[in-house]
Structures are given as structure tokens and as C-alpha cells.
Amino acid sequence: MxxxxxxxxxxxxxxxxxxxxxxxxxxxxxxxxxxxxxxxxxxxxxxxxxxxxxxxxxxxxxxxxxxxxxxxxxxxxxxxxxxxxxxxxxxxxxxxxxxxxxxxxxxxxxxxxxxxxxxxxxxxxxxxxxxxxxxxxxxxxxxxxxVVRALCYKALGRKQKAIDLIETQLQAEGYVIGIYDYIHLGVLYLENGDLSNAKLNFKKQQDYNDLAENHFYMSKVFKAENNLKKAKIELQKAVELYEIGYVMSDPYVHPVDKIFWSMIKVEQKSLN
CATH class of the missing domain: 1.25.40.10 (Tetratricopeptide repeat domain)
Known part of the structure; x- marks a missing residue:
């Protein structure tokens, strides 16, 4: 962690x-x-x-x-x-x-x-x-x-522009990976329907800084692939991390792509 x-x-x-x-x-x-x-x-x-x-x-x-x-x-x-x-x-x-x-x-x-x-x-x-x-x-x-610039473009509907900016920054010489970079990039790929790249970035996030959000969105990837067994496993991991406070956080505002308990409950119902 x-x-x-x-x-x-x-x-x-x-x-x-x-x-x-x-x-x-x-x-x-x-x-x-x-x-x-x-x-x-x-x-x-x-x-x-x-x-x-x-x-x-x-x-x-x-x-x-x-x-x-x-x-x-x-x-x-x-x-x-x-x-x-x-x-x-x-x-x-x-x-x-x-x-x-x-x-x-x-x-x-x-x-x-x-x-x-x-x-x-x-x-x-x-x-x-x-x-x-x-x-x-x-x-x-x-x-x-x-990355802030990329998230702004995402909010304005320009998701591919956001992906390109983050991918370019991740490849910059000497760049220190941000604590949420891979989550945001994975979610962008998920929203664009690129499940392979979404999964790849969620795996990278898990190795770098594992959080409840990461498994929550990975569960969505598996659900989109109709692999409900793995989707349930990932969602359970999200629950476990959420309960011990391993979540995206900011002392002043809710970060983009942050999850809440109500979102987990909705996903659990969708997998039953």
C-alpha cells in the first residue's frame, strides 16, 4: 500500500x-x-x-x-x-x-x-x-x-482526450505515478468500452495502491464480460477494503470516481 x-x-x-x-x-x-x-x-x-x-x-x-x-x-x-x-x-x-x-x-x-x-x-x-x-x-x-487537465476534459465529455493526456503523462521521463492515476485511467477505458485496457490499469492500480474503488470498477469489467463469478469476487474485495477505510479520499471534497456504500449495494443487487 x-x-x-x-x-x-x-x-x-x-x-x-x-x-x-x-x-x-x-x-x-x-x-x-x-x-x-x-x-x-x-x-x-x-x-x-x-x-x-x-x-x-x-x-x-x-x-x-x-x-x-x-x-x-x-x-x-x-x-x-x-x-x-x-x-x-x-x-x-x-x-x-x-x-x-x-x-x-x-x-x-x-x-x-x-x-x-x-x-x-x-x-x-x-x-x-x-x-x-x-x-x-x-x-x-x-x-x-x-492529470487534472485530463479529468476536466473527461467531465466535459472528451474522454479520449482525457485518456491520451493521462497515457502521455504516465510515460513522461521521471514521472512519479499518482496515487489514483491508474484508477482514473481504468474508469475512462471502462466508460469507453475498452474492457481490456480497463482491466490492465486496474491490475496496475492493485499492485501500486490497492483501494476499494479499484475492485469495485474491476467488478464492473467482469460483469460486462458476463463473468459474474469473478465480478462477485471483486465486489467482495471492494467491500472488505471499504470497511477498513482503504478508499479514495480528500479532506475537502469527494474525488472523481470515488465510491459510496449505496453504490456497492446497487452492484450487489445487480449480481444476484
Whole structure:
């Protein structure tokens, strides 16, 4: 089981957004951003929702209104508290002043929290256009942004486009497989009627990070092949993993292709 990867990426993705090195701006000769950056250091030790934290960022913005970091830093509290209008205003300013550093974050949030598929695609494709390096992962660390892009295309009905994007990403040099990549790809093939490739990817998922969803959808493959005996065996495995909590998860939203007990019950009835 490789569930630990989700916690690693989650910690990494949030910890990677840290206080910038103020000396960088000084070395670049940008004394205004240097002063603004120093001001943001006054937020250290304060919670994002606290008055002290927000004031420190406001003062930095006053020193240099084009400094992207404090806009994004301020926005996090509004996202967590559900004030999405203020979050959007602030993150849009962060993107305006540093698109390379913030487009990926805005895109992943648009997908994760708002299911803004079209907006997410626009952000990721703009990031691909301006970036000369790997565009990185979603804010929660669960997905490479190309997989996020693929899931958006799936939601918009372009399943073959989604398959092609994930397959290409899986073959990218040095790519670390995402914890749910094979499940999503398998489901896409299943929905497209390609049972052979669906089965292949569910087997890969089982070897990499076995989850209840994987066996649930494998059961559907066997049912489509009229192999009810194997379908029942796979569904029982799904039940066992579901009961001990080996399922797709996200602390804020329900992931795409996640299963629920009601779905298992429906499948059980269909196999009787």
C-alpha cells in the first residue's frame, strides 16, 4: 500500500509555498520587493486567519502592490473559510503579478473546490505555454496538473482526450505515478468500452495502491464480460477494503470516481 504518498505530497505541496528568500530580490536590485518581502516575515508564527498575519501581508502589499506572494498568502485563509469571492480576487492578483508561480495553484483549486473545468483547463494550458519546465502537481499533491487537465476534459465529455493526456503523462521521463492515476485511467477505458485496457490499469492500480474503488470498477469489467463469478469476487474485495477505510479520499471534497456504500449495494443487487 502506498497511501503514505498522499500525505507526503499534501505536506510537501503546502510546505513548498513558504516565505520567499528576500535576499533574492535584493540581489536582483529590486529594493521595493525586498522591503515588501521583509515585511511579510512579520507574519511568521501567526495563524493565517489572525489579524497579525493579515496586517503583515497588507503592509507588504502597500509597499509593493505588484508583489504576488502576499496576495496568495492572504487568499489561503479565505479559501479555507469559504469566502470564495475574496479568495478569487486575491488569487487573481497573485496570478497577474506572477503567473508562472500561481497559475497551477489557481487551476488546481478551481478544479478541486469549484469543479470549474473550463477555467482549470485554461489556466493549465496557459501555464504549459509559458513554462519551460514540468508544470508540477495540484495544491493537494494528489495529481499532476496534466492529470487534472485530463479529468476536466473527461467531465466535459472528451474522454479520449482525457485518456491520451493521462497515457502521455504516465510515460513522461521521471514521472512519479499518482496515487489514483491508474484508477482514473481504468474508469475512462471502462466508460469507453475498452474492457481490456480497463482491466490492465486496474491490475496496475492493485499492485501500486490497492483501494476499494479499484475492485469495485474491476467488478464492473467482469460483469460486462458476463463473468459474474469473478465480478462477485471483486465486489467482495471492494467491500472488505471499504470497511477498513482503504478508499479514495480528500479532506475537502469527494474525488472523481470515488465510491459510496449505496453504490456497492446497487452492484450487489445487480449480481444476484
Amino acid at each position: 502506498k497511501l503514505y504518498l498522499s500525505f507526503f505530497f499534501l505536506a510537501f505541496s503546502y510546505n513548498s509555498f513558504t516565505q520567499p528568500n528576500c535576499n533574492y530580490f535584493l540581489n536582483e536590485g529590486d529594493t521595493l520587493k525586498y522591503e515588501a518581502c521583509l515585511q511579510t516575515e512579520n507574519a511568521k508564527g501567526h495563524y493565517q486567519f489572525s489579524k497579525e498575519y493579515q496586517i503583515a501581508m497588507d503592509k507588504a502589499i502597500k509597499i509593493d502592490p505588484t508583489f504576488a506572494y502576499p496576495y496568495r498568502a492572504k487568499s489561503v485563509a479565505y479559501l479555507k473559510s469559504g469566502d470564495f469571492i475574496e479568495w478569487k480576487r486575491l488569487i487573481d492578483l497573485a496570478v497577474k503579478y506572477d503567473p508562472l508561480g500561481n497559475l497551477g495553484y489557481r487551476a488546481s483549486c478551481r478544479y478541486q473546490f469549484f469543479r470549474d473545468y473550463g477555467g482549470t483547463i485554461v489556466d493549465i494550458e496557459e501555464l504549459l505555454r509559458i513554462s519551460n519546465a514540468d508544470i508540477g502537481h495540484s495544491a493537494n499533491g494528489n495529481y499532476h496538473l496534466q
